[in-house]
Amino acid sequence: MAFTGINSFQLKWLAIVFMAVDHVNSYFGSQLGFPLWVAWLGRFVAPLFVFLLVEGFRHTRSRSKYAKRLGLAALVTASGNVVYQLLTGAYIDPMTHQPNYFLFLGPHNIFLTLFLLFCMMWVLAVMKQSSMGQKTILFLTFLVLLMLTAASEGGIYLIPMMLMMFALNEKRQRSKLFIGIFVYTMILLGLAISSYMQMPVYQSLYAYLTFDNEFMMVTVLPLIGLYNGQLGGTGSKWNKYFFYVFYPVHLWIIYFIFYLVG
Structure with a gap:
């Protein structure tokens, strides 16, 4: 059977596996003796989820x-983060010894x-069909979302x-998207080396x-290239909602173990 590429369902499973490895490495990598390069393995995950988000x-x-x-999903994950912060006291700033409530957003909430x-894309899509007055309001909304997302x-x-993925979302524009991602990640590499120096x-x-x-986000390029534009899976609710369940649950398990051994 000829290879026809990788569908969305397969890409999600690949991302889930490497995301779990990345989170385990973040909390237990040194104790488990993981080599430093393991931190690079999961850098494609977030941009791949963004790519699939644009497709969705x-x-x-x-x-x-x-x-x-x-x-x-963001609200549920945030609730787990709050419990984690309260149990570990991680929301206390180690320098000032005062509560830093901004830390309650983390440590992880990719759903947020x-x-x-997603909301930023929605605003951009609506702006194309809006009047000048509406565009002004939508642009201000976009700026607020931009700051929150940052x-x-x-x-x-x-x-x-x-x-880049939103603007270059047609298959015929894929080469431009590849160039854009490559240039962007090489800029990040240059900034990282500059910081080191x-x-x-x-x-x-x-x-x-x-x-x-973060420059290793460049590793998402082969996976985007192999994407065949198909949904994949069986179309069942399990296929649709598994990641929504797996993400917070696997984090809570990691938090709990980290709290026990900490």
Whole structure:
């Protein structure tokens, strides 16, 4: 049988596996003896989810229902984050020893980021068909969403990704999208190396780049290239909602184990 590419369902499963590995590495990598390069493996996950989000935005039959699902998932994940922060006291600033309630947004809530990115796309889509007065209100709304997204998990790095994917969403524009992502990630690599050069030398460049590693989002390119535009799966509710359940549950398990061994 000839290889026909990878569908959306398969890409989601691939992202789920590497996302779980990335989170385990973040909390237990040193204890488990993981090499530093493991931190690079999951960097394609967030931009891949953004790519699939753009595809979902284009093809969904109800943008309002899609947004509600993302918003509800973000709220559920945020509730788990609040419990984690209260149990561990991680919301206390180690420098000032005062509560930093902004920390209650984290440590992880990709659903919040995806929800805000979805809303940004929705505003941009509506702007195309709006009057000048409406465009002004929508533009101000877009700026508010932009600031909120920049403050969410990975948002400041994913906003340019979303804008490129949203603007270059046709298959015939795929080469332009590839060039844009490559240039963007190489800029991030240059900024990371520049930051390293300005710091006191206490670790190797390799070690630093496994920490300041957002440039490795470039690894999403082969997966976008293999995407065949098909949904995949069986179309069941399990296929549709599994990730919405898996994401917060696997984080809660990691939080609980980390709290026990901490």
